[in-house]
Amino acid sequence: MSVYTASTTAPVNIATLKYWGKRDKSLNLPTNSSISVTLSQDDLRTLTSVATSSSFTEDQLWLNGTPESLTSERTVACLKDLRALRTAVEARDTSLPKFSEWKLHIVSENNFPTAAGLASSAAGFSALVKAIAKLYELPESMSEISKIARKGSGSACRSLFGGYVAWEMGSEVDGSDSKAVEVAPLEHWPSMKAAILVVSADKKDTPSTSGMQTTVATSDLFQHRIKNVVPTRFIEMKETILNKDFAKFAELTMKDSNSFHAVCLDSYPPIKYLNDTSMKVIKLIHTLNAAAGETIAAYTFDAGPNAVIYYLEENEAVVLGLLHELFGGVAGWEKVDKEQLTLLKAFPKEHLDYDITKGVAKIILTRVGPGPQDTEQCLINKETGLPN
Numbered sequence: 001m002s003v004y005t006a007s008t009t010a011p012v013n014i015a016t017l018k019y020w021g022k023r024d025k026s027l028n029l030p031t032n033s034s035i036s037v038t039l040s041q042d043d044l045r046t047l048t049s050v051a052t053s054s055s056f057t058e059d060q061l062w063l064n065g066t067p068e069s070l071t072s073e074r075t076v077a078c079l080k081d082l083r084a085l086r087t088a089v090e091a092r093d094t095s096l097p098k099f100s101e102w103k104l105h106i107v108s109e110n111n112f113p114t115a116a117g118l119a120s121s122a123a124g125f126s127a128l129v130k131a132i133a134k135l136y137e138l139p140e141s142m143s144e145i146s147k148i149a150r151k152g153s154g155s156a157c158r159s160l161f162g163g164y165v166a167w168e169m170g171s172e173v174d175g176s177d178s179k180a181v182e183v184a185p186l187e188h189w190p191s192m193k194a195a196i197l198v199v200s201a202d203k204k205d206t207p208s209t210s211g212m213q214t215t216v217a218t219s220d221l222f223q224h225r226i227k228n229v230v231p232t233r234f235i236e237m238k239e240t241i242l243n244k245d246f247a248k249f250a251e252l253t254m255k256d257s258n259s260f261h262a263v264c265l266d267s268y269p270p271i272k273y274l275n276d277t278s279m280k281v282i283k284l285i286h287t288l289n290a291a292a293g294e295t296i297a298a299y300t301f302d303a304g305p306n307a308v309i310y311y312l313e314e315n316e317a318v319v320l321g322l323l324h325e326l327f328g329g330v331a332g333w334e335k336v337d338k339e340q341l342t343l344l345k346a347f348p349k350e351h352l353d354y355d356i357t358k359g360v361a362k363i364i365l366t367r368v369g370p371g372p373q374d375t376e377q378c379l380i381n382k383e384t385g386l387p388n
């Protein structure tokens, strides 16, 4: 039997202007445009291999070594769109094998915890869609492909690009203009770094999908956010990226994280993702910026208590100096030259709240990174079509 395979890696992205709210649930169409930074795959990545063969009897997915259902509405929608595009390719060249009619085997591995508030669904769906697009030799642009990933998980559309990415909400009812676009490539502003404080927490109680539904249906503040706040912020944040204006970028990022969590709390019943440790991290970063006399670090939080702190490489010594003082005991510092770290002299020692230390389980130190990458590494046995 002939087994055809393709593999790709894909990154995580962390929004600096948050997607929160859908205007169409089944198509994953958002109520506002959003912006994100794609993170390096050296630290967080999904590797996905796909295979097709006329002898396969059903679509199958193995995630981190375990068979998973492929029957969710979202995955079904992605596979349907990809097969439709492949059908068009086959119609143009009738000599091609009829992959569009054959079943798929998908094998995927995340090199970081799945479903733990680290955006695995974004990396996972972008990898899945990109790998199949590669297998099917689809000619569509990355923005076109991003519309399919969007149906898997909204934020996944942004993981199809590296660097700085916007998801334009679009206005069409069929979602044909709701897609990811590059704001600036990684090379434009390569000095952006990110420290992820993985906050010890139980599994989050409100998944993003249902959380946003509650917010859209019940929060008055949300209407203000999508009508009066985000549209201007979207334009301003793109400008700060193009101008490499970190202070302004950081301010907008922090304000948007706060705005997102405010509309969550304004939902009825309220949704609370931040915990005491998250709030202490917020205070810490504001104290650091005040002590530095300029904004050198920005916090942002998704639908959970983990903090992502963006900063520029040139300020690494003092940003990580502070984080190391408080969280030096947790895993994740292996790559760092501790000799280079320093606590800012102006940082008020009475604000060093060592109580915060126990709330953090580990730190992930990473940076802005590229989009999905082709790889020769294949998780599927080319003879059997099954996971290696």
Ligand SMILES: Nc1ncnc2c1ncn2[C@@H]1O[C@H](COP(=O)(O)OP(=O)(O)OP(=O)(O)O)[C@@H](O)[C@H]1O
Residues within 6 Å of the ligand: 046, 063, 108, 109, 110, 113, 114, 115, 116, 117, 118, 119, 120, 121, 122, 123, 124, 125, 127, 128, 208, 302, 303, 304
């Ligand atoms: N590599 C992958 N391939 C296919 N699907 C994946 C992959 N990784 C994750 N997923 C899907 O995403 C789901 C996890 O999404 P979920 O939103 O619960 O967590 P998360 O994205 O890690 O966290 P958060 O959305 O809070 O940042 C998994 O149950 C699985 O369905």
Ligand SMILES: C[C@@](O)(CCOP(=O)(O)OP(=O)(O)O)CC(=O)O
Residues within 6 Å of the ligand: 014, 015, 017, 018, 019, 020, 028, 034, 121, 152, 153, 154, 155, 156, 208, 209, 301, 302, 303
């Ligand atoms: C807070 C967020 O991380 C929400 C992400 O939501 P998802 O993309 O996970 O939601 P679905 O479209 O329902 O799958 C903000 C963001 O990434 O922009």
